[in-house]
Amino acid sequence: MRMWRSLIGCVVIVPLVLWGGMARAQSGQSSIHLSQAWARRAPMMGSAESAQGSMGAMSSGHGSMSSGQGSMGSMGSGQMHGQAGGTGNGVVYVLIENSGPEADTLLGATSDAAQSTELHETRQEGGVMRMRPLAKVEVPAGGRIEMKPGGQHIMLLGLTRNLNPGDTVTVHLRFEKAGEQTVEAEVR
Amino acid sequence: MELSRRCSVRWRVSLAAGLVCAVLGGAQPVTADQTFRGGVLEPAHPAPDFALTASDGSTFRLHEQRGRVVVLFFGYTFCPDVCPLTLSQMVQVRSQLGARAARLRVAFITVDPERDTTARLRTYVGAFDRSFLGLTGAPDALTHVRQAYGVVAEKHAVAGTKAAYVIDHSAFVYVVDPDGRLRLMFPFGTSIDDMAHDIGLLLGG
Numbered sequence: 001m002r003m004w005r006s007l008i009g010c011v012v013i014v015p016l017v018l019w020g021g022m023a024r025a026q027s028g029q030s031s032i033h034l035s036q037a038w039a040r041r042a043p044m045m046g047s048a049e050s051a052q053g054s055m056g057a058m059s060s061g062h063g064s065m066s067s068g069q070g071s072m073g074s075m076g077s078g079q080m081h082g083q084a085g086g087t088g089n090g091v092v093y094v095l096i097e098n099s100g101p102e103a104d105t106l107l108g109a110t111s112d113a114a115q116s117t118e119l120h121e122t123r124q125e126g127g128v129m130r131m132r133p134l135a136k137v138e139v140p141a142g143g144r145i146e147m148k149p150g151g152q153h154i155m156l157l158g159l160t161r162n163l164n165p166g167d168t169v170t171v172h173l174r175f176e177k178a179g180e181q182t183v184e185a186e187v188r
Numbered sequence: 189m190e191l192s193r194r195c196s197v198r199w200r201v202s203l204a205a206g207l208v209c210a211v212l213g214g215a216q217p218v219t220a221d222q223t224f225r226g227g228v229l230e231p232a233h234p235a236p237d238f239a240l241t242a243s244d245g246s247t248f249r250l251h252e253q254r255g256r257v258v259v260l261f262f263g264y265t266f267c268p269d270v271c272p273l274t275l276s277q278m279v280q281v282r283s284q285l286g287a288r289a290a291r292l293r294v295a296f297i298t299v300d301p302e303r304d305t306t307a308r309l310r311t312y313v314g315a316f317d318r319s320f321l322g323l324t325g326a327p328d329a330l331t332h333v334r335q336a337y338g339v340v341a342e343k344h345a346v347a348g349t350k351a352a353y354v355i356d357h358s359a360f361v362y363v364v365d366p367d368g369r370l371r372l373m374f375p376f377g378t379s380i381d382d383m384a385h386d387i388g389l390l391l392g393g
Contacts, residue, residue, distance in 0.1 A: 091268035133348040
């Protein structure tokens with residue numbers, strides 16, 4: 001009886017321990033740590049069509065006031081619901097640390113808060129700010145990449161919702177070696 | 189960028205300008221706190237006047253803003269990084285100024301009239317503070333304003349992004365005093381405390 005019990009115990013426990021160990025090993029493979037992620041508050045704006053629709057009015061120097069979009073204060077009313085995405089953009093900043101002995105490379109990012117997500121960098125040259133896309137960002141072995149305002153950032157193009165302070169944006173970062181890593185960015 | 193050069197030169201005489209300010213203000217004895225921390229334009233000339241369409245539907249005429257400190261900066265609503273950062277800093281500046289912020293007018297002048305309708309501008313700046321104004325106008329009118337303030341704005345189609353184009357632009361914050369004179373320029377990276385301090389000096393009391 002006792003032998004049976006220990007046999008059953010082995011059958012149940014050993015795979016559990018093995019599975020747990022594998023899971024640990026898998027997560028342990030990643031030397032990439034993401035922290036201090038935050039997103040800047042940003043309004044989702046009208047669709048590209050509606051923005052273009054008012055351009056005629058713009059060219060005469062008088063803006064169209066007819067679309068009646070609310071400010072952030074009225075965003076909770078859900079007036080934008082039902083649209084696939086607008087033309088407003090957002091930004092996410094994150095601290096990426098690589099504790100491993102090898103460099104890794106950030107290849108891209110995705111987020112459900114935007115139609116597309118790109119890696120960008122703002123550089124200041126002679127008082128002029130230039131924003132350009134980055135194909136990838138290398139994170140040196142034992143090093144860190146601090147994304148911050150006026151520097152490297154994750155750009156959210158075509159927000160699918162308003163980013164109000166207190167909201168959370170989930171961002172998936174794709175690394176060459178560490179694979180996909182997910183981070184929650186609080187909207188400020 | 190004639191203005192920026194002048195700015196960097198005048199930076200060094202900010203102490204003198206601070207003294208002048210304190211004397212003109214007829215205020216307390218001169219202390220370090222009475223000295224501007226941003227780039228001072230000296231001598232202060234009248235800020236180039238302009239009239240643009242504001243995001244609240246009104247026509248914004250700079251010369252009608254006497255009695256207020258007007259903060260101007262140039263950007264576009266497509267911009268996710270630098271422009272919202274400046275707007276966000278201005279929210280905090282207003283907060284630091286307390287009741288005096290009622291005499292502060294923050295205006296965001298678009299460099300992208302093609303995309304930035306008044307409705308877009310209203311949504312964008314309104315997301316930060318309902319008192320902020322977005323300004324736009326005919327492309328010629330906007331070009332004229334940029335030239336008057338020495339602002340660079342270059343449109344570029346860039347590979348590797350879904351954005352149709354981006355616009356490189358100057359990131360200075362311009363400050364017009366209650367008498368309509370262009371007094372200060374804050375380069376990108378100026379701290380919120382320094383901006384609030386200097387704008388507070390111009391507002392007095």
